[in-house]
Amino acid sequence: MTQVTESPVLPRQARTPGAVRRRLAGWPRWIGYVAFLVLLAYGLAQTYWASGGAGFPFGADDANPEYSAFEHVGRDRLAPWLAVGFLLSAGVALLLALPGRRRVPTGVLLGATAASGAAVFFTLADFRILGNLAYVFMLKFSAINWTVINQVFAVTAVALMAASAIAYQRRTTDACGNCGRTGAGAEWTSPASAARWGRKAAWTAVVVPLLYATTRWAWALGYPLGISDELWQEGKEDHLWILGAALATMGALGSLLTLGLVQRWGEVFPRWMPGLRGRRVPISLAVVPAWLVSLMVTIAGVMYIRLHFQGAFDNEKDDWGATVPETIWPVWGIALAAAALAYYFRRRGTCGHCGRG
Structure with missing residues (x-):
């Protein structure tokens, strides 16, 4: 008797647009873990720079330090603080990702998320992100520098953290993870x-x-x-x-x-x-x-x-x-x-x- 083998088409089916949409629709379940990994990676990068590694992009080491909130702060002082901040943010993201409620009060987790986002949006990031986007549309790719790349990465990291906080808040208030609606609609x-x-x-x-x-x-x-x-x-x-x-x-x-x-x-x-x-x-x-x-x-x-x-x-x-x-x-x-x-x-x-x- 000929042995029936599993169809090789199935792995392709898993990559159909419908399957991709279903996976994206399940973002409340996995977004927190993604945020944790991204924040952890950047926290480790900051640790590397704090220990003397080359390529630190912020503060006095910025290509244009006059735009930085830490214009006169060198790597030796700034990188350790950033390392601690991103590693702590990674820990918060992990707590937000794990199923169930945390012993840490929800207000503390959401407050820590807001503080992380504000710190990045209002100190590390600046107008060069917007300016470089305009230059990309004008095909002036040479204007993009290492500091801007790091700004985008940092903003993306805390944006993922904010999304995980939204998912956590919905999960712990019995709201729909995808739309945020509860039984009682808000006017x-x-x-x-x-x-x-x-x-x-x-x-x-x-x-x-x-x-x-x-x-x-x-x-x-x-x-x-x-x-x-x-x-x-x-x-x-x-x-x-x-x-x-x-x-x-x-x-x-x-x-x-x-x-x-x-x-x-x-x-x-x-x-x-x-x-x-x-x-x-x-x-x-x-x-x-x-x-x-x-x-x-x-x-x-x-x-x-x-x-x-x-x-x-x-x-x-x-x-x-x-x-x-x-x-x-x-x-x-x-x-x-x-x-x-x-x-x-x-x-x-x-x-x-x-x-x-």
Whole structure:
């Protein structure tokens, strides 16, 4: 009798789009372990640098230390603190990942997560993440440096930690791990309510970057709005204002795309898009990029606020147009994140896991 063997097709079936989607939908079960491994790896990297290893990217060792919150702090003092911080964060992520409730109070775990995120977002990371993204779209890959790569890694690590905290909070409050809904729905998350406050947030996210872009366009057109004639002339000679106008235009176009979060063409592909016209826009296609941009512009805006408090611009009070418009970017970032969240609430429908709608 011929022996029946297992079909070699099965491993391929496990990699079908449906299987991938199911695995991604199970993120509340595994996200904490991923966060733990990433934070542990970076904590060990910081330990290596603290012990004298080469390549430390932050503080006085930064390629551009003037942007750093630790401009005058060397590796010997900063790396040990970062090592302790990331290793402790890894421990918190593991506690969040393990099933069941922890003896450590939930408030402590969530507070530690918030503290880790704030420390990275507001001290280690800065506007260069956003700037390098713009350079990538302009195919200027040489602008990316080691510090920016490490900033992205650190931000990703604490973002994973935040996601694991969300999963833990839902698990310990008997909410659905995927949608976060409980038996009693909150009024502010209803589609009708989200449509109202989401529209206000979307228009705020459109106006704020246009205020910033106005200064850059004015400089490119020959009007030194908010800067001295001397600084404008220097920038003109170096062609900085053309580049600045190009980056501002990219930001302005991106802000106009925000209207898709409250317009029909943000839910159904318009007729002028061959091959996609009439199809529903995937929720993640609108929400994920919006949340990523909101995070980056908030980080950039906070950096400018921090530099103002540090007195970095005290000698440039006549050139307020170069630094003040960026300080309102956190408003842009928060509004954009809120608009994307409202879009998600409006379109998510009935949860495929808990059946709540």
